[in-house]
Amino acid sequence: MNKLLLHQAAKPLVFLLCLLPFAWLVFGAVTDGLGANPAEYLIRSTGDWTLRFLCIVLAVTPLRVSLKLTGLARYRRMLGLFAYFYVAVHLLSYSWFDMGFELGDIARDIAKRPFILVGFAAFVLLTPLAATSFNRAIKALGAKRWQRLHKLVYLIAGLGLLHFFWMRAGKNNFAEVFVYAGIVAALLAWRVWHFVRQKQKQKQKPAAARAPAVARVQPTKS
Template sequence: MPKPKNLWLHPAAKPLLFALCLLPLAWLVWAAANNQLGANPAEALIRGLGDWTLRGLWLTLAITPLRVLSSQPALLRFRRMLGVFTFVYGSLHLLAYAWLDMGLDFGDIAHDIAKRPFILMGFTAWALMLPLAATSFNKAIKALGGKRWQWLHKAVYAVAVIGLLHFIWMRAGKNDFAEPAVYGAILLLLLGWRLVRHYRARRASRSGGAISASSRLA
């Protein structure tokens, strides 16, 4: 049996990532069951799930830069799993808010979403993630076609920005901007890298087109 070219292609890599993605949830459940979430366990659980939603989203966005900069195309095979887990944590974050904060009173939830901007931002980010998660499987990619699927999944950038706004607005009530600033700086790097790469690719394409036209004229 041939050995994999690197660790990213090892058969155990995906199961290991799956287990790692479950660890934060396992810890939160254990801590909640054992009264280890502090004086306000409901708030700690809601915020913990929200934090891991953002972290999962940032890790998903980091796959492409890491793949390109490290020349490791095999990293791409982990992006879908990270994206799905991000949606799972986001859904659990929403469920915990709806259940522990609002008692599953959907009238109160709708009123709260309309009244508080940071709740509206969070719900909007989750709603945008929903079609991305629903089309994260091979059959959906085939049904949509590659180009349409890629355009749909560009909504992840909007999800990231709206999710960050949700986080900033939520912390603004306590004048706590230190952690949101760190998340914002990381997102700026992730999106900035993509913009620079896109600009360079367009410039190279135009240069190549000009050279080709000159060759034809010659």
């Protein structure tokens, strides 16, 4: 499996697969195939794909570590940028189709409606993560600062879930919300478990290193 992930054609193929939902939406818009309310369909679909890509990004490390798929690491940055791409299209669709690019109306709507405020906050927090997903940014920030900054993805996923929940609340349709919440909860639980396990291993290493030295010191027989 690692050989396939590391193949030179694998990354362009994954890129095209990530672009397929957007291409399908564009095709639907051009051919008038987005239903009776194309604007609502575009806004909802791009929001759904943003949440899906956030789940995929969060799943990369658990899958890489658990299944020893080291090749997955090379896709994490690209998947994160696609999450930002879809949330940007989501915001653009809302600003264009719902608000007609009236900045004053957009600002008032964000302040008035909590689910839009939460979604916009997620977009704002995701922006610096996308902006620092490059080698120069990592070098400029330093590895530790960069890692701390990119842990915001957990908060962003939580805000995305809350945004999704409030959007579905008006329609009393929570099935998808529970699915995404379950996925995110499971991935976060794995992270906590892995962190605790690594800490325990670090504590055991010094004890294991001292054990041979203690064993060599034997009481002399009289």
